[in-house]
Amino acid sequence: MQSPTERSAQRIWTALDEFRIELPSWGFSNTGTRFGKFMQAGAATTVEEKFCDAAQVNALTGASPSVALHVLWDLPSGMADVPVIQSLEKKYGVRAGSINPNLFQNQEYKFGSIANPSAGIRQMAIAHLLESVEIGRALQSRDISLWISDGSNYPGTQNIRNRIGWMEEALATTHAALGDGQRMLVEYKPFEPFFYHTDIADWGMALELARRAGPKAKVLVDTGHHYQGTNIEQIVAWLIHLGALGGFHFNDRKYADDDLTLGSIDPYQVFRIFHEILSTEPADRAGIAFMIDQSHNLKGKMEAMVQTVLSAQELYARASLIDLQRLAERQQACSLVEAEECFRNAFWQDVRPIVRDWRLARGLPADPLKALAESGYVEAITRDRAARNSSASLSYA
Numbered sequence: 001m002q003s004p005t006e007r008s009a010q011r012i013w014t015a016l017d018e019f020r021i022e023l024p025s026w027g028f029s030n031t032g033t034r035f036g037k038f039m040q041a042g043a044a045t046t047v048e049e050k051f052c053d054a055a056q057v058n059a060l061t062g063a064s065p066s067v068a069l070h071v072l073w074d075l076p077s078g079m080a081d082v083p084v085i086q087s088l089e090k091k092y093g094v095r096a097g098s099i100n101p102n103l104f105q106n107q108e109y110k111f112g113s114i115a116n117p118s119a120g121i122r123q124m125a126i127a128h129l130l131e132s133v134e135i136g137r138a139l140q141s142r143d144i145s146l147w148i149s150d151g152s153n154y155p156g157t158q159n160i161r162n163r164i165g166w167m168e169e170a171l172a173t174t175h176a177a178l179g180d181g182q183r184m185l186v187e188y189k190p191f192e193p194f195f196y197h198t199d200i201a202d203w204g205m206a207l208e209l210a211r212r213a214g215p216k217a218k219v220l221v222d223t224g225h226h227y228q229g230t231n232i233e234q235i236v237a238w239l240i241h242l243g244a245l246g247g248f249h250f251n252d253r254k255y256a257d258d259d260l261t262l263g264s265i266d267p268y269q270v271f272r273i274f275h276e277i278l279s280t281e282p283a284d285r286a287g288i289a290f291m292i293d294q295s296h297n298l299k300g301k302m303e304a305m306v307q308t309v310l311s312a313q314e315l316y317a318r319a320s321l322i323d324l325q326r327l328a329e330r331q332q333a334c335s336l337v338e339a340e341e342c343f344r345n346a347f348w349q350d351v352r353p354i355v356r357d358w359r360l361a362r363g364l365p366a367d368p369l370k371a372l373a374e375s376g377y378v379e380a381i382t383r384d385r386a387a388r389n390s391s392a393s394l395s396y397a
């Protein structure tokens with residue numbers, strides 16, 4: 001017979017062994033608010049530095065073997081940059097993860113990209129999507145991750161229904177180009193950069209567009225892309241039920257799309273999402289991509305990224321402690337307090353000693369943040385990169 005402590009440890013070890021979360025290349029570079037950037041001397045300015053930083057986070061946490069790439073920022077020459085990425089994968093031992101087309105930075109996209117009234121600009125956006133699919137195929141990366149920022153600022157200035165049709169066409173064309181094993185993820189966001197209407201503003205719109213595009217299209221949930229009070233885990237449950245959950249962009253927020261480190265504001269929210277994931281069959285979970293989408297404006301890039309991975313691992317470990325069988329029984333019997341206590345008991349357990357043992361057993365540092373501080377890595381990149389970071393750059397990342 002296993003003691004309860006042994007049972008907890010076993011659950012946590014199993015959960016951590018399967019847990020992987022992708023790092024965003026842009027999380028290592030100087031990103032900012034729409035008012036400006038506070039430059040960090042150690043921020044990555046080249047794609048090589050981003051791979052180097054990602055590899056360091058993976059070495060410390062054992063949970064992040066892939067790095068999401070933004071085409072415009074990381075492969076500015078498109079397909080021609082694929083060999084560069086491949087050599088960085090080899091050199092640093094981390095893979096290229098999801099490929100993120102960029103349909104929000106070019107001046108042409110002022111009135112939209114794939115929903116722009118101009119057929120020529122829509123074509124330009126579609127060409128970029130198709131090149132992103134090709135890049136994904138060449139890098140053997142599963143997901144093309146689409147965030148369509150299109151929208152408008154004033155009522156009556158755009159024809160919302162025409163724009164739906166244009167998006168359907170573009171997404172169908174992109175879907176048709178996907179190879180075996182490729183998927184496209186459709187992200188939604190209620191507002192920003194536009195403030196009257198956003199063409200893909202919520203999960204219903206993303207789901208319908210994904211369904212119309214085809215079976216390889218799924219919905220991507222960015223935890224920061226909801227109105228206050230939205231029940232995100234319910235959306236997650238629906239998407240799982242429909243077989244339409246492609247993955248997540250994890251971050252935390254207090255107000256809107258704040259891109260703060262995961263769990264820094266509301267760890268219980270993350271725990272509740274993880275519970276929905278962990279109560280699916282392992283085979284179903286395998287298709288759900290966990291990605292970080294954060295921009296660390298004040299915290300050190302490296303420290304913030306490690307901190308987020310650690311929070312994700314700890315909250316996943318805590319969610320794995322929910323006794324699913326007991327929970328189901330208590331729910332069925334409508335034993336409200338007992339059912340809720342199943343959640344709360346798991347949430348309030350301090351899993352850190354067990355996570356620490358797991359790290360040591362897997363050859364990882366017991367305390368990754370301390371190991372990072374002691375490694376001298378941050379000092380080294382701060383020294384090496386200071387000159388290039390001293391002049392503010394214009395691009396977001």
Ligand code: RM4
Binds near residue numbers: 100222249257
């Ligand atoms: C957006 C959205 C996208 C991300 C960009 C940088 O708000 O979350 O996923 O690629 O930011």
Ligand code: MN
Binds near residue numbers: 147187222249293
């Ligand atoms: Mn996102």
Ligand code: MN
Binds near residue numbers: 224225293
């Ligand atoms: Mn966002």
